Amino acid sequence: TLKLNPTTESPPKPPADHRELGISSSLFTSSIYSPGSPLFLPNGAYVFNRLVSFLRAQYALFGFREVVTPTIYKKSLWERSGHWENYADDMYEVTGRGARGTKNNTATEQDQDEEFGLKPMNCPGHCLLFGSEKRSYRDLPIRYADFSPLHRNEISGALSGLTRVRRFHQDDGHIFCRNSQILEEISNTLRFIGMVYDTFKLGPYKLVLSTRPEDHYIGTVNEWDKAEAQLREALDASGREWSINDGDGAFYGPKIDIILKDSDGKEHQTATVQLDFQLPQRFELSYDTPESGTDRPVLIHRAIFGSLERFMALLIEHYNGRFPFWIAPRPCIILSVTDRDDVKQYAKDVQQTLSGLRHYENEQIQPARLDKVHIPVDIDTSARSLQKKILEAKNKGYNHIVVIGPRDLDISPRTVTVEVHAQADAEDACKLQIAGHSGIPRFENYTVNILLES
Amino acid sequence: TLKLNPTTESPPKPPADHRELGISSSLFTSSIYSPGSPLFLPNGAYVFNRLVSFLRAQYALFGFREVVTPTIYKKSLWERSGHWENYADDMYEVTGRGARGTKNNTATEQDQDEEFGLKPMNCPGHCLLFGSEKRSYRDLPIRYADFSPLHRNEISGALSGLTRVRRFHQDDGHIFCRNSQILEEISNTLRFIGMVYDTFKLGPYKLVLSTRPEDHYIGTVNEWDKAEAQLREALDASGREWSINDGDGAFYGPKIDIILKDSDGKEHQTATVQLDFQLPQRFELSYDTPESGTDRPVLIHRAIFGSLERFMALLIEHYNGRFPFWIAPRPCIILSVTDRDDVKQYAKDVQQTLSGLRHYENEQIQPARLDKVHIPVDIDTSARSLQKKILEAKNKGYNHIVVIGPRDLDISPRTVTVEVHAQADAEDACKLQIAGHSGIPRFENYTVNILLES
Ligand SMILES: [Zn+2]
Numbered sequence: 001t002l003k004l005n006p007t008t009e010s011p012p013k014p015p016a017d018h019r020e021l022g023i024s025s026s027l028f029t030s031s032i033y034s035p036g037s038p039l040f041l042p043n044g045a046y047v048f049n050r051l052v053s054f055l056r057a058q059y060a061l062f063g064f065r066e067v068v069t070p071t072i073y074k075k076s077l078w079e080r081s082g083h084w085e086n087y088a089d090d091m092y093e094v095t096g097r098g099a100r101g102t103k104n105n106t107a108t109e110q111d112q113d114e115e116f117g118l119k120p121m122n123c124p125g126h127c128l129l130f131g132s133e134k135r136s137y138r139d140l141p142i143r144y145a146d147f148s149p150l151h152r153n154e155i156s157g158a159l160s161g162l163t164r165v166r167r168f169h170q171d172d173g174h175i176f177c178r179n180s181q182i183l184e185e186i187s188n189t190l191r192f193i194g195m196v197y198d199t200f201k202l203g204p205y206k207l208v209l210s211t212r213p214e215d216h217y218i219g220t221v222n223e224w225d226k227a228e229a230q231l232r233e234a235l236d237a238s239g240r241e242w243s244i245n246d247g248d249g250a251f252y253g254p255k256i257d258i259i260l261k262d263s264d265g266k267e268h269q270t271a272t273v274q275l276d277f278q279l280p281q282r283f284e285l286s287y288d289t290p291e292s293g294t295d296r297p298v299l300i301h302r303a304i305f306g307s308l309e310r311f312m313a314l315l316i317e318h319y320n321g322r323f324p325f326w327i328a329p330r331p332c333i334i335l336s337v338t339d340r341d342d343v344k345q346y347a348k349d350v351q352q353t354l355s356g357l358r359h360y361e362n363e364q365i366q367p368a369r370l371d372k373v374h375i376p377v378d379i380d381t382s383a384r385s386l387q388k389k390i391l392e393a394k395n396k397g398y399n400h401i402v403v404i405g406p407r408d409l410d411i412s413p414r415t416v417t418v419e420v421h422a423q424a425d426a427e428d429a430c431k432l433q434i435a436g437h438s439g440i441p442r443f444e445n446y447t448v449n450i451l452l453e454s
Numbered sequence: 455t456l457k458l459n460p461t462t463e464s465p466p467k468p469p470a471d472h473r474e475l476g477i478s479s480s481l482f483t484s485s486i487y488s489p490g491s492p493l494f495l496p497n498g499a500y501v502f503n504r505l506v507s508f509l510r511a512q513y514a515l516f517g518f519r520e521v522v523t524p525t526i527y528k529k530s531l532w533e534r535s536g537h538w539e540n541y542a543d544d545m546y547e548v549t550g551r552g553a554r555g556t557k558n559n560t561a562t563e564q565d566q567d568e569e570f571g572l573k574p575m576n577c578p579g580h581c582l583l584f585g586s587e588k589r590s591y592r593d594l595p596i597r598y599a600d601f602s603p604l605h606r607n608e609i610s611g612a613l614s615g616l617t618r619v620r621r622f623h624q625d626d627g628h629i630f631c632r633n634s635q636i637l638e639e640i641s642n643t644l645r646f647i648g649m650v651y652d653t654f655k656l657g658p659y660k661l662v663l664s665t666r667p668e669d670h671y672i673g674t675v676n677e678w679d680k681a682e683a684q685l686r687e688a689l690d691a692s693g694r695e696w697s698i699n700d701g702d703g704a705f706y707g708p709k710i711d712i713i714l715k716d717s718d719g720k721e722h723q724t725a726t727v728q729l730d731f732q733l734p735q736r737f738e739l740s741y742d743t744p745e746s747g748t749d750r751p752v753l754i755h756r757a758i759f760g761s762l763e764r765f766m767a768l769l770i771e772h773y774n775g776r777f778p779f780w781i782a783p784r785p786c787i788i789l790s791v792t793d794r795d796d797v798k799q800y801a802k803d804v805q806q807t808l809s810g811l812r813h814y815e816n817e818q819i820q821p822a823r824l825d826k827v828h829i830p831v832d833i834d835t836s837a838r839s840l841q842k843k844i845l846e847a848k849n850k851g852y853n854h855i856v857v858i859g860p861r862d863l864d865i866s867p868r869t870v871t872v873e874v875h876a877q878a879d880a881e882d883a884c885k886l887q888i889a890g891h892s893g894i895p896r897f898e899n900y901t902v903n904i905l906l907e908s
């Protein structure tokens with residue numbers, strides 16, 4: 001049998017808690033004014049954005065196109081989607097304060113439907129997008145991706161860190177396709193999930209198929225059987241271990257859950273792939289068939305990370321706070337051995353070279369190119385002892401520590417020495433991120449000489 | 455005198471309307487369920503994300519770090535910031551439906567302060583972030599950037615396209631600095647603004663300084679005088695034309711507005727730089743001074759694009775729907791002359807080469823690198839006549855049209871011909887975006903031969 005989380009040979013004891021690591025690495029904070037809505041500090045936002053960028057880069061490969069959709073919709077939308085009734089307690093209600101009479105509105109405006117729901121999901125909005133244009137079978141599959149913030153009204157007693165929250169983001173995706181396209185879409189989604197989890201060295205994971213419930217379901221048995229057959233075929237072809245939860249599907253369609261076991265032995269449901277025969281019906285979605293008729297598309301909900309907040313919590317604990325280089329908010333710091341002016345200046349040059357910001361000093365700033373990879377390299381040229389500075393840098397979890405002393409000034413051509421500090425898989429990270437970045441080479445040993453430009 | 459919008463030699467008649475162009479280019483749509491909250495279709499989201507990516511790439515140059523902050527905060531936060539009172543009619547109120555008694559809550563949870571405000575601005579959240587850690591003068595300036603969606607309850611009669619909306623995004627930034635750092639921060643902000651507007655060939659624009667109001671203001675005359683002197687010095691050094699609106703500043707600080715005149719002669723207030731002596735006081739922010747005391751930081755609100763939605767509307771009209779290559783959602787389409795299988799296959803190869811997706815065909819998908827520039831190249835290999843396909847492609851506003859015929863198969867080494875279709879400044883765009891992308895060369899003539907890889 002496969003061993004879960006093979007990269008974590010022996011789980012740290014006591015196990016890492018993402019809330020403590022979140023504080024010590026300045027990743028996020030919380031506030032009495034926003035229970036369940038964590039505030040990401042710059043370091044946390046950096047990791048967050050890296051995760052989003054990573055998925056965005058893959059979306060082109062998998063045919064997803066991103067959309068930007070509203071945060072609040074009128075109550076009538078949520079009634080149409082069924083959320084207002086079925087999701088009642090978990091939703092936030094929004095009203096314009098002006099509409100309540102505070103504002104000097106005309107009668108017409110006051111009479112309007114001014115009751116909104118704060119979205120807990122993106123699906124209804126994506127149905128509106130699909131329905132906003134006439135669709136032909138030639139256009140399908142249509143795949144929308146959305147990183148919008150979502151809100152669910154969890155009771156305050158349960159709120160904690162990044163895992164029990166009221167506000168979160170999903171790497172949400174919705175595929176509108178024909179019945180005959182289910183197999184290929186599910187197969188590609190499972191490949192996508194595998195690629196992502198392999199990149200982060202998470203897993204192995206369990207795939208669990210939930211099938212048609214006995215009594216209460218929409219559509220025909222034949223429709224369900226055909227869809228489930230395609231899911232089974234995709235699962236077989238995935239080469240991953242999978243099992244069945246018979247009859248455990250939602251009334252509106254079968255689904256596949258991805259169950260990850262963390263180093264603590266705790267299971268997490270992260271990615272999910274959910275078929276939906278209902279929403280396309282509620283929103284009366286259709287496309288023109290080759291036979292000059294119309295048909296209703298199937299909707300596939302899918303998320304790879306699931307909740308970005310929860311996925312970050314998992315990564316923080318999985319890496320024990322030491323992120324791989326390519327998503328690390330503290331990838332590198334430059335320390336000066338002395339506070340001699342020429343050493344400090346040289347340290348600053350090294351910082352600028354490694355971070356790719358050398359031209360910032362010029363009066364005439366040229367726009368940075370969009371494909372420029374920027375590494376947030378920090379610097380400490382304070383007059384404190386080198387030992388103190390190294391200790392602090394290690395405590396802060398920098399991946400690399402570069403020490404600059406007077407002797408470095410004499411070396412020609414100028415190079416710096418990088419001390420690699422207890423980090424997971426720099427190599428893979430570099431493959432993904434850094435190749436092509438002139439300042440930082442691939443790290444293979446614990447000491448690397450970097451040739452500085454110019 | 456400088457001519458406004460020199461790139462638009464003669465304004466189109468009738469002037470372009472971003473709402474019509476938005477529909478014909480499939481950029482965005484609206485819904486009865488979300489008045490004032492436009493839904494960005496994939497093409498519009500592409501432009502939106504390009505604009506965000508562009509700014510993000512520059513943030514590293516200007517020392518901004520992005521944060522991710524909540525959408526709703528308790529009423530008590532907005533009371534503290536003053537928004538609950540001063541911004542009353544423009545804010546949305548949020549309540550958990552469960553908290554109203556629908557949910558089977560315990561008494562403790564029902565008693566809680568469960569009234570929230572949907573944020574109209576990011577500033578209070580950024581003040582919480584600044585206040586979440588102890589700050590020293592050495593840490594300043596601290597510069598936060600945030601692309602969060604914001605909501606303001608505009609009356610429904612005024613809603614229109616991307617310019618009069620209830621939901622929008624700002625390229626919002628807040629600088630916390632010492633009084634003595636105002637000059638440098640304002641100077642850098644003005645350089646940043648200049649760089650961005652030059653890139654989009656917008657402008658020239660007017661800079662307008664609004665100074666201390668006669669009667670109602672916080673702080674001392676001396677504080678205002680010192681701050682205003684720094685603003686004047688920065689304006690002088692900017693090399694741009696500027697004027698004064700005497701006494702027109704807010705009671706909490708002086709500001710600089712950027713006024714852009716569009717091709718229609720209409721003026722738009724876009725970027726803004728606003729000093730604030732009040733919020734740091736309301737949130738009791740402080741930092742340790744070199745003299746072992748504490749002092750209150752100055753807060754500078756600043757936005758370069760202003761509202762991203764409004765900036766997009768401006769760009770759509772400014773370019774008359776023909777975006778520069780590097781932000782164009784339809785940069786290129788491949789058309790086949792016939793529907794012969796070998797021609798169609800070759801057309802597909804060309805598409806994959808130009809878009810950088812050639813390896814998608816492989817069974818084993820490798821993750822795309824984050825610095826990979828992906829060009830959304832479309833393809834039309836339908837059996838319709840070439841003329842029809844070209845006409846449709848031109849109507850859809852593709853920047854480049856690549857035609858593939860049987861004769862292209864015989865050329866060795868294989869090249870394709872790109873017909874450049876009436877587009878604004880491909881060259882500059884390529885400089886920013888494309889240099890280094892192997893598939894697409896710099897366009898200098900109306901016909902370009904592209905050497906295909908492998
Ligand atoms: Zn969904």
Ligand SMILES: [Zn+2]
Nearest residue numbers: 575576577755
């Ligand atoms: Zn602000």
